[in-house]
Amino acid sequence: MAYGKWSLTTEEEKYFISLFKYMIDELECGRSDEFNLSGKGISPWQAKTVMEKLGYVFDHFDINGWEQDTWFSFKNTDIALFSSGMHFELRLFKQY
Numbered sequence: 001m002a003y004g005k006w007s008l009t010t011e012e013e014k015y016f017i018s019l020f021k022y023m024i025d026e027l028e029c030g031r032s033d034e035f036n037l038s039g040k041g042i043s044p045w046q047a048k049t050v051m052e053k054l055g056y057v058f059d060h061f062d063i064n065g066w067e068q069d070t071w072f073s074f075k076n077t078d079i080a081l082f083s084s085g086m087h088f089e090l091r092l093f094k095q096y
Contacts (some may be wrong), residue, residue, distance in 0.1 A: 008046055016042055016050045020092070024054070027079055027094045034093040044083035044090055048072050051081070 008016065026032040037047065052058060056074040063070050068085030078095045 006043070006045065008042070008049075012041070013050070013053070016046070017053060020047075020050050020054060023092055024079060027092070034091055037090040037092060038088060040090070042090070044070060044072065044081060047081050047083075047090060047092070051079075 023032075023035045026035075042050070048058060051072075051074060056077060056079075059073045059075045061070055061072045070083045070085075072081040072083075074080065080093060080095050082091045082093060083089060
């Protein structure tokens with residue numbers, strides 16, 4: 001597989017899949033409400049792709065325009081991703 005600036009390497013993908021499994025378990029069990037992924041070396045689109053590799057089905061995303069905030073939602077779960085282009089934020093969280 002060719003890797004570009006938008007793709008994770010095989011090593012990065014393995015690392016993030018393992019990390020996301022842990023974070024999702026913590027969110028689903030109620031031990032945490034949110035994980036900050038800002039500056040961890042993964043983009044919002046790559047995070048969405050990792051969620052899909054874990055079996056989550058992407059549903060839709062919402063944006064708010066000039067602030068460049070984006071929410072990624074997945075079917076049949078209350079776990080979502082939030083990113084902010086203006087503040088360079090990326091969070092995995094549980095919606096209530």
